[in-house]
Amino acid sequence: xTAGLSAGIAVDIxxxxxxxxxxxxxxxxxxxxxxxIGFIGYGLLLALVWVRLDAVDVALTEAAIGGGVTGVLxxxxxxxxxxxxxxxxxxxxxxxxTRRIAALACAAVAAGLALVVxxxxxxAPTLAPLAAxxxxxxxxxxxVTGVLxAFRALDTLLEKVVLLLALIGIWSLxxxxxxxxxxxxxxxxxASDTLRFLAQLLPPVGIVAGIHVLWVGADAPGGAxxxxxxxxxxxxxxxxxxxxxVPAIGRPWLxxxxxxxxxAFLAVGVAGIFIADGFLAYPPAFAKPLILAIEAAITxxxxxxxxxxxxxxxxxxxxx
Amino acid sequence: xxxxxxxxxxxxxIAGGAFFFLAGTVxxxxxxxxxxxxxxxxxxxxxxxxxxxxxLLPTVDSAVTGAKLVAIWLLVQLAGASVAQLIAxxxxxxxxxxxxxxxxxx
Numbered sequence: 518x519t520a521g522l523s524a525g526i527a528v529d530i531x532x533x534x535x536x537x538x539x540x541x542x543x544x545x546x547x548x549x550x551x552x553x554i555g556f557i558g559y560g561l562l563l564a565l566v567w568v569r570l571d572a573v574d575v576a577l578t579e580a581a582i583g584g585g586v587t588g589v590l591x592x593x594x595x596x597x598x599x600x601x602x603x604x605x606x607x608x609x610x611x612x613x614x615t616r617r618i619a620a621l622a623c624a625a626v627a628a629g630l631a632l633v634v635x636x637x638x639x640x641a642p643t644l645a646p647l648a649a650x651x652x653x654x655x656x657x658x659x660x661v662t663g664v665l666x667a668f669r670a671l672d673t674l675l676e677k678v679v680l681l682l683a684l685i686g687i688w689s690l691x692x693x694x695x696x697x698x699x700x701x702x703x704x705x706x707x708a709s710d711t712l713r714f715l716a717q718l719l720p721p722v723g724i725v726a727g728i729h730v731l732w733v734g735a736d737a738p739g740g741a742x743x744x745x746x747x748x749x750x751x752x753x754x755x756x757x758x759x760x761x762x763v764p765a766i767g768r769p770w771l772x773x774x775x776x777x778x779x780x781a782f783l784a785v786g787v788a789g790i791f792i793a794d795g796f797l798a799y800p801p802a803f804a805k806p807l808i809l810a811i812e813a814a815i816t817x818x819x820x821x822x823x824x825x826x827x828x829x830x831x832x833x834x835x836x837x
Numbered sequence: 838x839x840x841x842x843x844x845x846x847x848x849x850x851i852a853g854g855a856f857f858f859l860a861g862t863v864x865x866x867x868x869x870x871x872x873x874x875x876x877x878x879x880x881x882x883x884x885x886x887x888x889x890x891x892x893l894l895p896t897v898d899s900a901v902t903g904a905k906l907v908a909i910w911l912l913v914q915l916a917g918a919s920v921a922q923l924i925a926x927x928x929x930x931x932x933x934x935x936x937x938x939x940x941x942x943x
Binding site: 711715718722 | 922
């Protein structure tokens with residue numbers, strides 16, 4: 518028992534040191550490409566940290582979003598910078614005074630955070646027992662899903678809207694001439710045989726896995742975000758290999774898929790005013806089916822939103 | 838008795854897997870060019886993960902969990918091998934002419 522405990526502590530210390538070293542390396546390395554690779558490794562290490570904290574839901578999300586989708590997004594951003602249409606206009610480099618003030622401000626924030634974390638006495642206040650006590654009312658068995666979709670549903674709803682806003686931000690970078698047109702992913706018509714092979718073999722498995730992750734989310738680690746990220750990855754793969762066309766951003770079906778999740782969430786939430794106790798409340802008899810329906814719609818929206826984020830702003834007009 | 842033998846087999850297989858991961862990492866850090874680094878990495882990942890999965894199989898509590906482990910190994914093999922091909926292709930396209938024709942410089 519003691520040996521197992523100390524081995525666990527050794528692993529934790531090693532992990533923490535690795536995370537800190539990786540973070541430091543990511544922000545100090547000069548090459549943007551290397552920094553992105555460091556960031557992806559950092560995300561995967563963080564996922565391991567969450568596993569060690571028994572937060573498998575968060576670990577799955579961190580691996581899929583923090584390591585996976587964000588990594589691809591950043592890699593594409595670095596690629597776009599290297600193709601370098603126009604070099605960024607840098608102002609004069611900050612003087613020593615500015616640097617010192619910035620360093621002092623950062624150190625003050627770090628010291629404040631350290632004080633707050635170290636100053637907490639006794640067990641931190643927690644709502645976990647309360648959440649666990651009321652979980653049966655939702656018909657779910659995974660407390661994380663219960664919190665996300667029942668107890669703190671408003672947060673989750675707003676999260677989905679933020680995701681949509683981010684996509685609108687990306688789309689707003691499109692030049693006027695190609696508004697409503699198609700983004701480009703990969704080099705059209707030049708995908709290698711290997712990529713096409715992978716894109717033919719993996720998606721059937723990946724789509725089943727994504728839906729499985731969504732479905733088990735009610736009772737075990739998993740859920741809409743993780744499942745949606747897997748589905749998005751499969752679609753991105755097919756688009757990069759040229760097996761599926763990249764849709765024009767003006768297509769009505771695409772717009773519908775983007776908003777169906779938040780809209781379904783909002784509709785059930787508003788219905789809660791009339792058939793249950795209030796906004797975003799579920800009638801107890803239908804709590805689980807309603808939550809699953811919302812999760813399914815959200816998964817679709819998340820998958821489409823993430824894939825379109827990676828695809829980026831449209832670059833060519835929507836030719837028939 | 839069988840339990841003890843299975844435990845020993847588990848430990849041996851997992852230790853072997855860890856060794857191949859270590860060897861692959863050393864290769865990744867020490868080999869001189871992209872193609873040989875990739876070679877070290879994919880070999881180690883495929884064999885190392887295979888041995889670890891093999892070592893974990895006697896410890897699973899249900900056949901479904903075992904099947905999931907094997908499926909993960911197969912998926913990692915598929916992804917690892919394909920991605921290694923893609924990286925190698927990109928590296929060859931970026932490399933100077935002599936590397937592209939003669940393979941890695943000796």
